[in-house]
Amino acid sequence: MKLNNKFWLFAIVCMIFTTAVVVTLAALFWRQLNLSEQQLLIGLFKTQIWYFFSTAVFLFAAFGFTLDWFFRFYIIPLNQLIEETQVMNTVNPAHRLTINGGREVKALAELINTCGDQYETAKHVIDQTVETAKAKTETEKNILAAIMAELTQGVLICDPVGRILLYNRRAQQVLNKVHRPDGADRTGEWKEADPDGFLGLHRSIYSLIEKNLVQYALKEIQRKLDQKKENVSSHFVVVTRGRRQLRVETLPILDADQRFAGFVLIFSDITHQLEDAGRLNQRLKKMARSLRSSIAAIRSAVDLMIQFPDMAGDEKKNFLGILSSETRSLSRLLGTELNGTGSFAKSRWPLSPILATDFISTLKNEAKPIADLTVEVAECDTRCMIRVDNYSLVLAMQFVLDCLKKECQANCDRIRLTAPGNLVQVDLIWQGEPVKIEALRRWNDLPLAGSQGDYPLTLKEVLANHQAEIWPHTEDPIGAETCLRLFIPMVQSEGRSEDTRTVTLPPKGRPDFYDFDLFNQAGQTPEIENRMLGELTYTVFDTETTGLDPRGGDEIISIGAIRVVNGRLLHSETINQLVAPGRPVPVDSFKYHGIDDGMLEGKPSIEKALSFFHRFTQNTVLVAHNAAFDMRMLQMKETLTGIRFINPVLDTMHLSAILHPAHRDHSLNTIARRLGVVVTKRHDALSDAIATGEVFLKMISLLNEQGIHTLKDARIASQRTYYARLKY
Template identity: 40%
Template sequence: MKSKQKFGWFAGIYAVSGALIIIIVTIFLWQQLSPPEKQLLGNVFSQYALFILTAGFLLFAGFGILIEWVFRGYIIPINSLSEEVELIYSANPSHRITIEGSRDIKHLVDQINTGAERYETLKNNVSKQINSAMAESEKEKNILAAIMAELPEAVLICNREGQVILYNTQAKRFFNEQIVQIDKAGNSTANGDPAFTFEEKRFLGIGRSIFELIDKHVIRHALDEMHKRLHRHDAEVVSSFVLTAKGNRLLRAETVPILTTRRKFSGFIIIFHDITQALRTESRTEFLLHSFQDRIRRSAASIKSAIGIMQEYPEMDPVRYERLTKIIQNESTALVHVIQREAGEAFHQDRKQWPLVPVSASDLVEAFRKKAINVLNVALTLEKGKGNEWIRVDSYSMVLILLFLIDRIIKIIGAVEFFCSFSTSDSFVHIDISWEGQALKLEQMRTWENQELHIGREGLPLYLKEVLDHHEAEIWPYCDRETKIRSCLRLYLPAYKSYPQDTARQVTVLPEDRPEFYNFDLFHQQGQHPDLDDCLLADLPFTVFDTETTGLNPGVDRIISIGAVRIIKLRMLKEECFDALVNPERDIPAETTKIHGIKTDMVRFKPGIDKVLPMFHQFVTNTILVAHNAAFDMRMLQTCEAKTGIKFINPVLDTLLLSDVIHPEHKSHNLSDIAGRLGVEVLGRHTAMGDATTTATLFLKMIPLLGNIGIYTLKEARDASQKSYYARFKF
């Protein structure tokens, strides 16, 4: 409650209670008097009524003036004093108190200001020391950042919940503003599936989920595989997979676990290698090699056969002899051409870019069984395999192949129950998928080769043949001539005899203390879906934003600019900002241009709100929205709902309301005044990005001030805001 209101209440209560006391005492005395005394008193009162009432009024007024003097001279200044002192010690040590009041209060203010001078000097000295230490720390962080930036590979480090806690420039190049396709159920996955309904831009950033960037099925598969290997204490625990990134680049990813000293899983590192070019070269090389081999074999066969015939039948007719000679000449010329022109190109290429990792056949079929049940919802029985043979595969794409086969068998044959087994022969491992019913023919399978591996929501933009060729694998219908009970499709994979363990990537085990030159402590964050209301403000991710508009009427005016910056763990991520001009599809009034400086010409060729808002919506995913006078900005966003279909359901905090919660005695809570109070420099006022940055800086200053008055969680901040005076503003 404000001091003036307190004074009003106090004066009112004093007047009412004083009047009540006088009335009660008068009634009591009146009842004690005898009738003659009452007669006498009545006569006196009626004779001197004017004097008595005047005296009574003057008495009340005198007391009222005295109370007001005490309030103005002591109580109101003391109330303000506590706020001002808190401001000095919590937010702005340069602030000095200029409160009017009694002589005693003025003396007290002088003393406090003197104390504040000393405090400021002391704090500046401490700040210098802290800044010096931080500069040192920053230098070390920059060294790490430089090392990370120089790595040719893209690196992402995630905590156990899959939130990104560190990434380098290369990762940003591959993943920031990546376009993903979203299906009707809102799931994102690989490209190319006709079930997808629209595209969305995804951002890479600290605190964002890796599952938003990379197909969650692929990541889960890699994590499952990694956990299984950790559990078995395998020497090689790295799980590899391939994926597509921005610009259809094909990346090879290695997932490396991070373990605590007690070997508990606490996060993982993903290292990405861009294999797009290498794979193209490799595919071409493989093609050239096969073609080279085939052509040599063909030519050699023709030459050898022709020479053999000429030697065996020397008496043959001249015409036939001439023809065979011509064949030898032609094929010899062809051979020379192949050797001179093509062989050189075919060799000397690195053919190791798409990694094939040793996996036991039993692990592969078990992973396949789980996926078949989850993705295709079919009954798949694993029949005991013979031995535990190793194969070298990219396990995710190989599981996709098996799923692809079942999916197609269901569509063609209509089988509902499947059996899977593996066996070995010579140098092959066979994985058999069998079912009771009609057999498949090669003719039916012919079209599959050039189909992409997509099954339901999972998939890779790679052709079946491409993946099979890379594994040197083949598939064809297999008929068990003895039983003939079931039809079968057999996948032939080359058996892998040795398992080199010396090349295993080392598991990262965290030291007891924090890493020496990177002082992040984000491994122990809350769960992926915490109960937001009870979360500490200091732990929550925020997006602080501001909009500039064509005017101040949300029903009529339109957004022309959106600026936003993210706050994670009380740190403003200035490098992860959103700054977009929007074409409002109408002229911007000159009077508003004077405020924000945005002219119609500047936005004429910018994207409309239907393009910008989906990107902004994605940018703010899983964060709390913060704005100054948020009611206006949120209303502006709401007016775009009908056009864009996008609804912002994030929790919202308003710095205007929070300022009033912190400093109820201050009349003004506009951005500039709050900034002045809290000692924040205002940059780019009335530009969306400038105001968003200023608001974010103010918000960071407000969080400890809120803590001083017992507001720590999101719910507490929101409840306090609702009670504040300015909550009554409605747009």
């Protein structure tokens, strides 16, 4: 209840109580009197009524004024004193009390201010000592951070469920096109090529890399760990939406008890290498074919001319013509085609050696949802190794099985492994008609996506990466049993092509420069409402608009946002996006935000901007100052964009009303000043979002002191405040 209301309630209760006491005493007194005394008193009261009335009015007035004075000078100032002392005591030690109240209250405020001064002085001394000690650590931290930042490979560390705990600059460049090496990314603006996911602390890696790929690698690592193999790394290749090909090495992180505590992903961009290798390969193949054809023609013609020296003149002329044209063709080949091949780097799709029988075993298991395969192995022993990107090749075979089933109604039930010569052959066998080469070539051009998620490579590309092919084969002379045969080159010697990667164990102590406490977050998927405010991930945001009437056609022209993870504002993960509103910006609103029509030309539409913002806010709690207005602006666009923000929302205006009910002003400026937050630039979406974020972080500890610990507590308390009734 507000203090004023409390005052009036108290005054009324006091008056009723006093009146009741007076009436009771009067009644008792009246009963003591005999009849003549009562008549005498009535007579006296009637003749002197104005004296009695004046006395009563005077007494009540005196009582009321005294009560009001007491409230103004003691009760209200004492409440303010409590609130402001809490601020001093927690988030803003520099705050000093300026209470306007009674003498004793003023004296108490001065005393508290003196204590505050002494506390600040002591704190300053301690801070200096701590700073000196930290400086040394900071130097080491910076060296390590610099090394991480300048690594040519992207490094990313995740907890067991795939939340990102650490990443370096190179990983940011490779995976998150929002951040570009030329620095153009600093505004955090939306661009056409941006991926669906974001790279950021506490975000899921699976928004950037298909979960199946990582899970597959982790399974392989687990298998190696179980077999006590020395090399525990696993490799796979990610093809991004922009067709960039990234080689990813996966390493496990084990805790002190050898339990799985997370994993490291090391990225190398091999797009250019593979393109070069592919071009070189194609050119060499073409050259070899031309060379062979020309030599075949020359050899044949020459042999015939030797063998039949008496051939007719026309025939001899024909053969000489062939010799002449083919030798010219050879000269041209040597003169042009061979030039330029030297510039292509020798590289290939990263493949790992594996036993062919292991591959078949994996295929049998992974293909279970499509076909129940019986495995036959012939002429293929433990020396029979192949080089594969296990994930993509198994996916390709699953794709073929699926095509066989759906398109050819062929239920493949057997799989046979043979290795005659230098090729390993994997036969998918069924009863029925063979597959036409034309159909196979059509399948070749299809991406392997489908049920396995979003895998962008085609069957042909995957096979080409393995130098493999799938080909029809009639199994028996009657033609009742037929098969598709996967040819894949056999590895001549196993070798150890990759560097051996052993298990990474975490250091005993806490690392100095990154927050590994995220490993130990309580519960991986608890109900968000019951989670502690301090451990939630937030997106603090603000919008600038053409006006203050969302229903009257005002539009968003700017969105600013910053992420908060583990009680830290992440200044590297922000959005500062201007939006084309599709209408002129009124002069009145320009005065506030300084954004005019010219600045909005060529900026993305609200559909694109909100899509980008929506992805940015995934799995976070939204925080804004006066959130009802911003949320209304977003909700007004739901029909147009189909984007709905269902995140929980907290409003710093409501939270301020919870924390400081004795204060009337809960504007962002006032709250910031009260909590010791410096606002650099008002009415700039990103600056306001950052200021709101800083205010919010300071509020969390104050809320905790009031027993508001979880999101649910904060939401319920917010609903009780006056400001929760604001609607736009």
